[in-house]
Amino acid sequence: MKPNSPKKEHYAYSKHGSCSILAAIEPKTGQRLAHVRRQRTKQQFTWFMKNLAQNYPNADKIIVVLDNLNTHTPNAFYEILEAENAEKLANRFEFVYTPKPASWLNIIEIEFSALLRQCLNRRIASINELSKQVMCYFKERIDKKIIINWQFSCESARQNLNKHYKQVNPINIKYKKTN
Template sequence: MEDVLDVYQRPYDPKRPVVCIDETNKQLIKETRISCASGQPEKVDSEYERNGVADVFMIFEPLAGKRETIVTTTRTAVDFAQVLKYTSDVLYPHAKKVVLITDNLNTHSTASLYKTFSPEEAHRIANRFEWHHTPKHESWLDMAEIEIGIMSRQALEKPLPDMESFKKQVSTWTQQRNAAGSKVNWQFTTQDARIKLKRLYPTIL
């Protein structure tokens, strides 16, 4: 925990950007229309039809107020590896090192890179990152999770029927939030943790 909190206290450095990555999924739901005779009012069934699941990867640079969202149909190790490569080679190609914060999900490791790419490519991408994991059961320390919560409330509260409309909704929200330069007002420090979360520290006799 203190390792992640210390990273958040670092000054902004475009050559070593601090980037948080997390993902979520949403059920796609569409209304089922009931056929009726010509001239009769349209009827909609009270039951919804499940239409698959959409996954969203959130790539968030808190100090710059920038985020990128990638919508997929799955969130496997391969998907995560592709997100890492995109982050390294497309979003931050000129960074000396990307300071990465993720939670402890089993796919959030360099092993995902080796499942997806050749050993040489996996090694190259892995070396582009300085990796920091949040503690188990403490994923709230990953600011990307906060950003996902904001996206869910602002853009995804109402069910969406299909992947196309889901991608459009997420893309529109991402563009608007980036245009506003919205940042997370993070104020929880290592010193705060030692006071407020004292119960989590070992007792020294």
């Protein structure tokens, strides 16, 4: 400190932990599934996907749109489950990964944004309280039958992501924006 200067204090933020929220939405029915966990691990992802598969026992294939987190792969199943069970679980799903600069294509990311604005816009003291708040939020969305009317087409995605397509392969210039 300099002589004759005011005393200065630094704001100290104390982080009391973090956690992971795993969630899924069935767009046309508004059904949602959410889990709050202490960590984001391959084990947590595997148990979530196993739970998701149990919700659709008659489905031949469950299409899941995911971001590119390192835990979001069918390889996680093989690290956690016996090979035979991992294969059965992996065969239940078709994973579609959103491009890294386009997480807005993933409907659950939009839902997380709404969750953040409507529910998580304050400090929550414990993981138990957080879990209670998140589950209450998702239950309310289910009860209100809030569905997703997704109108974004593959062609729109190609136009919006054109600069990334061109970086990968210049022949993709054909996907020009037509506005």
